[in-house]
Amino acid sequence: MAGSSRFEFERDIAEIQNQIDRLRTVADEGGLDVSEQLAELRGKLDALKEDAYRDLTPIEQVQVARHPQRPYSLDYIERAFTDFVELHGDRLYRDDEAIVGGWARLDGRPVMVIGQQKGRDMKENLRRNFGMPHPEGYRKALRLMRMAEKFGRPVVTLIDTPGAYPGIGSEERGIAEAIATNLREMSRLRVPVVSVVIGEGMSGGALGIGLTDRILMLEHAIYSVISPEGCAAILWRSAEHKDKAATALRLTSRDLLQLGVADEVVPEPAGGAHADWDAAAAAVREALVRTLTELDALDADELRRRRWAKYEAMGTWIEGPTESGAATAS
Amino acid sequence: MAWFRKEKKPLKPEDRRDLPGDVFEKCGACGEILYREKLAENLHVCLSCGHHFRIAAPDYVGILCDDGSFEEYDADLESGDPLGFADSKPYPERIQAAVKKTGRKEAVLAGMGTIDGVEVSLAVMDFRFVGGSMGSVVGEKIARAARRAEERNVPLIVVSASGGARMQEGIFSLMQMSKTSAVLGRLHEAGIPYISILTDPTTGGVTASFAMLGDVNLAEPGALIGFAGPRVIEETIRQELPEGFQRAEFLLEHGMVDRVVDRRELRATVAGLLHHMVD
Secondary structure, three states: OOOOOOOHHHHHHHHHHHHHHHHHHHHHHHOOOOHHHHHHHHHHHHHHHHHHHHOOOHHHHHHHHOOOOOOOHHHHHHHHOEEEEEOOOOOOOOOOOOEEEEEEEEOOEEEEEEEEOOOOOHHHHHHHHHHOOOHHHHHHHHHHHHHHHHOOOOEEEEEEEOOOOOOHHHHHOOHHHHHHHHHHHHHHOOOOEEEEEEEEEEHHHHHOOOOOOEEEEEOOOEEEOOOHHHHHHHHHOOHHHHHHHHHHHOOEHHHHHHOOOOOEEEOOOOOOHHHOHHHHHHHHHHHHHHHHHHHHOOOHHHHHHHHHHHHHOOOOEEEOOOOEOOOOOO | OOOOOOOOOOOOHHHHOOOOOOOEEEOOOOOOEEEHHHHHHOOOEOOOOOOEOOOOHHHHHHHHOOOOOOEEEOOOEEEOOOOOOEOOOEHHHHHHHHHHHHOOOOOEEEEEEEEOOEEEEEEEEOOOOHHHOEOHHHHHHHHHHHHHHHHHOOOEEEEEEEOOEOHHHHHHHHHHHHHHHHHHHHHHHOOOOEEEEEEEEEOHHHHOOHHHOOOEEEEOOOOEEOOOOHHHHHHHHOOOOOOOOOEHHHHHHOOOOOEEOOHHHHHHHHHHHHHHHOO
16 A cells, blocks of 8 residues: 555555656656656565565564455455345344355355454444454354355355454353354354455454364464464563564464464465455455365265364374374364 | 362462461451361352352362262373463473472363263363463363263263463464364264353353353352453453453353352252253
8 A cells, every 4th residue: 555654564665656656747747758767666666565575574464464454354255256145133132243244156156255344444443343243243143154054055254353342241142152152053064164364363253253164364364362462461461562472372374374273375465465455355266266166075974074073183282191192183 | 078179269379278287268258267177168168158269170070070980081181382382481381380280280170970870071170270271282171071971972061260262372272162162063963961060260262162052051159251351341441340240140140151059059950950961
């Protein structure tokens, strides 16, 4: 995003973008041919973008994952899917707009798509609670997943939340029960379920729609048991140590792939998903179509058997005095 | 029940627990001075106000199981250090300190036993071990306890006490929520009873997975039970929380647990439920 250099590593990129803009203005006014210089600057810009985003530190990854210009669930649904019909409400209490969901087509086939939804501005964020769902959101999600199961359609979930909402109503109406029930019921679904972490996947609030046959992560997305700020506040006794916490938590897509929790990393366009929403959505679409085609080969029993085996193998432990324990699931 | 570990309510029980000649204990709720021996006989429930002191995992085995029926499983499971995590202290050192303090290798004690003659698979969490936090070993031991219940077609009983996920195991600790809930999904389909007993405190990832998934959820009086901790909520909403918020009685009122059960009635309540659900 030229001109809005929110992050240090984007400052050089913004500088070159400025030069290009200035050169263009000058050329337009004076009627000069600057195409050569422009091409050179553009080349430089591309290289810089690629470089800057190749070696982000973990805390920079966190910033990119939370970038306010990053595409959110509805932006992906609009671009990677067609014929979206949003469905509302948990049939118990209300409609939680921090989670959106409904029927859509992916490469022509009907799927149920569900995602956490952040707001683009303050007004929308108040409506969507900054993408932090209440119990109703998880119960709506489960209702839609069961509907998908009823009609034999696969489920796609898009994960992007700072966490489930820590508030009075949330606790009163059983946020823990809502997440727990989703986990148990998602493990039993007789249709394929795939999740894509598109931004920040924080804690149980992310996981509440995340027990799936495959976990895909966008290149600059993060997935963690706790936010680096929260972790630093507890273990380092100050949120200022969030960079250390971000590193220690191993929360980048590369880490998760290495640890065997993520199944695939979906590459983002140069400069990150926020630089080119269409390209990012195209990459997500391609990965989802391919993954669902793979899962089509499995019948419901086999699908569930593998899903259970995948999650039951998760973790690392040491057993007995010498024997070395199981590794991570793959 | 000489093996009962005697514990104090203050936050650092390890400082005082084994002081020789310490025959009295003060109730953290009403301030009454209690004979430790009497307190232990009363299952660590204050004789004056009924306050439930926190107790260790083996204590619950003694309370719930028929004498001599319990056999421990998976006692040798130990935490690895999958992330090489270090804050002010390397993670393996934290684990070692907890092992030394509790004499146990992890925050779950699991095994098979009988309750009023009914064979059960039992797992009990121990809050003294790194705050009962759930890492890979906790998840695995709960999952194995559930699988034993499934394989032997006997009820599963889990007693929870946990501050939540164990951050030092990063994403693996989060995935233990999926793991334990997934095994319970299969248990559910097999028609096997699962009774979840929530004790003080049960919060975070443990509440948002296996602790809330009982066919029957029981809670001890006054137990703090929730997803987010009260401090986090207060910081988020910037207001004081109402009296009794997230306590067992609050959860009963809001429909999240079936019964609040006095510890002295726990065994009889569980036995009664089991007889309704099996044979």
